[in-house]
Amino acid sequence: MKKIDYKWTALSCTTLGALFSVLSGSTLLIALPSIMKDLHTSMSIVTWTIMGYMLVMTILVPSIGRMADMVGRKKLYVSGFAVFTLTSILCSISQTGLQLLVFRMIQAVGGALMVANSTAIVADAFPKRELGKALGINSMIICVASVAGPILGGFLISIGWRSIFYINIPIGIIGTFWAAFKLKETKVPFEKQKFDINGTVAFSAGMLALLTALTLGGFSGWFNIYVLTLFLVAIILLTLFVKIENTVEAPMLDLRLLKTRVLAFAFAANFLNGVARGAVTFLLIFYLQGVKGVDPMLAGILLSPFAIAMMIVSPFSGWLSDKYGVRILSSVGLLISAVGLAGLMIIKPDTPIIELIIWMSIMGFGSGMFFAPNTSAIMGGVPADKRGIAAGLRTMLTNAGMVLSIAICMAIISSSISPDAMQALFVGSQVGGQGIATGQFITGLRTAFTLCFVFSLLAAFISYLRGPSAVWEEEEEEKEDRVYN
Template sequence: MEYKYVVLTNTTIGVFMAVLDSNIVLISLPTIIRDLPATTTFDGLWVIMGYTLITATLLLTFGRLSDLFGRVRLYNIGFAIFTLGSGLCSISPNGISLVLFRLVQGTGGALVFANNAAILTDAFPVTERGRAIGINQIAGTAGSVLGLVAGGVLTAYLGWRSIFWINLPVGVFGTAWAYTRLKEIGVRTKGEKLDPVGNGLFAIGLSLFLLGLTLGALTGWSLAYEGVMVAGLLSLLLFVYLERKVKYPMMDLALFRIRDFSSGIFSNLLASVSRGAVSLVLVFYFQGALGLDALTAGLLLIPFSIAFVMFGPLSGFLSDKYGARSFSTAGLLISSSAFFWFSIFPFGASYGLLVLPMILAGAGAGIFVAPNAASIMNAAPVNRRGIASGMSSTLVNTGFLLSLGMAFAIMAASVPISTLQAIFAGVQVQLDPTKLDLFINSMRKIFLLMGIFSLVAAVPSWKRGPRGAKRSEQGGVD
């Protein structure tokens, strides 16, 4: 087997496992909140957000480390840590411990995601990267489909702890295979140092902002929570200021001078904000408002992922020939129309009506992701691919977190907390029609906002070059 296909297969396993775990946890979250001792709605939300937060805050540092010490080396370590974290999650005694063990998982996930696209880019020539990244992304989405079904089946028949067991054999196999077959072929950067101050400011700023947002939404706004959010924003502003001054910044702002890179990064961030909370909102709608079980809810969400799988590889393949701009922009516009459609659906609408915007949203995401990712990596200089990959993944995760935080804040501002907690726990209760209507109205507001973000994301997407950056190197190795 040619080395580039070894790389594609192994990195695909890594993405598959990480995305599988994400959707398994998502579909099982109401059961976890209900069954795990001493677990609050706040704990349940941070089971999802904590994993993504630790991933987002470590990605850039790990991207820098990979440029210095080797991408494959850190990728291998990440595979092992993610597998260990999965085992720990399965034995969590309470909600707080599950959140902490998810942070271990997130650390491993950060090592995998920080190097995944860079290792692929090193192995494939520029004319094949869109297709390779498309296949990689689609396999990950296949993991999301399996995660929805497997999460429902495992939770229903073996309990929620079993959702973490599935990672163990895949993780052990993937770790061993990566260690024995992958090799360092990327260009290492020599003489550069880490940026601990920048990394600390970014982590503290993002953590404080999200902590203040979720606590304020859940327990009621106060000057203290608003102060925490302001402190977080100030830390992030200070981070941006200092990154322009230090010699070896955590986030290489000089890359934003490359038009294709900056266009792809900003459209990626906005697209992530637009779609980050969609699955979470629909899970709570199906399990909380409609009272469906985890398996049924998982099956109902599958059309989104199937549409992504159908359109992603084709979009990646065509973008290699015709450029990323048209495909990525069209994907965002399609997703926007789907979210606007969601924003007007009535409560109790037939599934046949709901499935149409789900398919449209999945198709739009599939058309957008692979061309945009390839465009970003093609635009990055060969010796900056590690940090470029880390920056891209960091902003995607940041957008996802902001999407979750905004969605939760909108719901908490519109729905009584007791009703919201019952919905989040998936408890079959006779909800007051007035309160249930408040929840549905909050969903409509969320989807309307998501549609606007997707529409705005199309602007930077269209501003990239029509055929992408012209790179002198071709990359790839046999």
């Protein structure tokens, strides 16, 4: 197969993986109230099926990215597809909320293997001048999954929430074999590389402590002794990690990536955008199924404008970034997202659905302008042997931002409404003003959206501060000649 043709094959493999993982997550999100009622489990357990998955992904992707740079991306990506498929079977037969949580966290290992390698595989296959377009197409497919997921989830709930995992099985089998037979290693891993075990252990333990503290703080209070202890442990371990990375010959995370201005600000904007939008869908599910009293399928349809707008814009923004650069495009995109969040700041119990659709569409338009160009700036700004690390770091920061977003917003909501009322609201057993403090909940919701708005503005400011493109010792033309000729 010619290299010029292989790039589209590689894109098809990674796109199928993205479709697989995003579809699984978005269908599950809309099904959480049904799972909670059917398994007779607590709200904290079902929330952790989402949070725990993101936590494991956040911890693992940087070290997996480094491992991929050492041993190659294909075998890890294919393994991730297989693990994700197998754990979908296990999730479908879960009998308790705790079982589902455990299987979901194992599933996150498969997700991390796919996500940490997919962007790097695309970056290896496409020349830099076409990378924005390729990532834009990839983002568009992710948006399709984001649109279809909640609607499909709402439909599948009428059959039974377990069918959400059943549908993963044929997709996973096809994707595993397609990647196994079609993907190639486009670069030979460097020989005699050492894996940074000490740095990996310090980083993984430190991030686990930090993200657990952020998550628990949102539910049990930020001044809880266990939360404060976890924060202290995280600070110590992550400080030790930085010291290790600055002394070892082959670090797990090359901190030079953060010393280059354009990359540092691109990564920071990625993280802040995760904080800005991570909790939005989660909060709107509360609002639509609790306050508005709509059924899961309609809730899924009503959540789709965000993803539809993003789906339309992403390919064009990627193409535009290839021609005109990233800085203005991504920064304006974040400002547009902030406008959508500003509209949600004035949400009321009787806010018309059409108004919600407008604000979500604006948010999706802005996000579509940001994602592909910013990812292209990151992946096109690092040498080939650092792409796994860069992709892993980008995913880690996005997920960390989303974990922080949900934790903080849940803390805000929890402080405005009693736990019993929140649980009743979540499962839809009490809607509107029937037995829940609707006014207090809406106040908390507005406060949460206001915080998201502030972080979106901050992300836009940081994005604009990025400097000129990174220059590495390896010339781009030489790299492209090696890959394509």
